[in-house]
Amino acid sequence: MYSTLFLDLDNTVYDFSASSREAYREVYQAMGYGRYFPSFDAYIALYEPRNAELWTLYNAGSITKDELNALRYLYPLQHAGVPDAEAVAAEFFRRAMLVLPTKGILRPYALEALDYLRPRYRLYILSNGFTELQTRKMQSAGILGYFDGIVLSEDVGINKPDRRLFDHALSVADAPVEEVLMIGDDFAVDIEGAHAAGWDQMFYNYRNFAPLPFVPTYEIRSLEEVKEWL
Secondary structure, three states: OOOEEEEOOEOOOEOHHHHHHHHHHHHHHHOOHHHOOOOHHHHHHHHHHHHHHHHHHHHOOOOOHHHHHHHHHHHHHHHHOOOOHHHHHHHHHHHHHHHHHHOOOEOOOHHHHHHHHOOOOEEEEEEOOOHHHHHHHHHHHOOHHHOOEEEEHHHHOOOOOOHHHHHHHHHHHOOOHHHEEEEEOOHHHHHHHHHHOOOEEEEEOOOOOOOOOOOOOEEEOOHHHHHHHO
């Protein structure tokens, strides 16, 4: 039924949440953030909700990449009343971007799913992640060779869920829309975007997101389930 699969990268194949926590913990300790926060968990409890809010704004085109990167690292410091918060946040960001791509943590069963899918389909990444990080993250995780191509929103200048990015990805793969499936963990970004572009979708709903705005073509809770449908 399908010839070509597009997979989101972060938190679908690559465990960005776990990898970023490892990286941020390393930088937190190296920069002595313990003088600002009672614990790393206290820091991350401030960072992660604000980061999610800012990514929503970035995906919608409401803020720029530079604004996203400045504001998400600045917020916990401002909340803690840290002097020279902007300079400290900028240094944290600089260090984090060096460390993060070295953390190659994959989602559970991601490698098994890729081993199963690779001989059967053409595989592409379709991601809103940053150009300077995504390939390095994939190399660190040992998965770059599984993919025929990588389509990044930053390279195109359009973010998921904008239909134009999905249309562009379709032209890159040179595949008919009826032979393409999108696999992703973010319903608003991956699934609604693919649906609007006329693609079939597989929602990787490991967070148990509900209620769903509509029923996707497929819904899985684990990447182990991929081979049951494909």
